[in-house]
Amino acid sequence: MSRNRTEWDDEAKAAAYVVWISNGRAIRETARQTGIGHSTIAYWAKAWEKDGPPDNLNEKIANNVYEFLNHASNVREQAMKKLEELIPQAEVKQLSAIATVVGIMDDKIRLASGLATKRTETVHTLPTRDEMKELMGGFAEGLVGAAEDRAQEVVQIEAESVIVNN
Numbered sequence: 001m002s003r004n005r006t007e008w009d010d011e012a013k014a015a016a017y018v019v020w021i022s023n024g025r026a027i028r029e030t031a032r033q034t035g036i037g038h039s040t041i042a043y044w045a046k047a048w049e050k051d052g053p054p055d056n057l058n059e060k061i062a063n064n065v066y067e068f069l070n071h072a073s074n075v076r077e078q079a080m081k082k083l084e085e086l087i088p089q090a091e092v093k094q095l096s097a098i099a100t101v102v103g104i105m106d107d108k109i110r111l112a113s114g115l116a117t118k119r120t121e122t123v124h125t126l127p128t129r130d131e132m133k134e135l136m137g138g139f140a141e142g143l144v145g146a147a148e149d150r151a152q153e154v155v156q157i158e159a160e161s162v163i164v165n166n
Contacts, residue, residue, distance in 0.1 A: 008036065013044065014060035017053050018068050020045060022108040068112050076105035 008016075020030040020041065027045055031038040035088055079101045082098075088092055127135060 010057055010060055014057045014064045017061055018064040022112045036133055072105050072109045078103055
């Protein structure tokens, strides 16, 4: 008994690529959402990871990204409106679920747009008073040492100059 092999057209491949990217390159989730077999998505994803999508899919991918972004933005906006409606009388559990939807849709929109989904914060703190004293003391010692070294070089060069001129 032979298995029927499904042929996927470029439109399906482009749609799968956009879903794969928006899912953070999760193969299982992409297969579930697209209805395309896990092994097929895994095969395509391996090629996409290596070489990117084929050039013949670029226009279809751009169209799918546009449609996806519009749909995802609409879902996010609807969730935000529902969240605003529910705030006065909702339970925390309901608000949390809707806020999660908003966050997920925002991440998917950012991924499909090629933007980062994680932010890194860098916190800079000033040195304490004692650390500053230690730093400045080391800096001053370095300056004094460099000045002494330079003074010795000047004296040595002047001495050599006197010897050469005599």
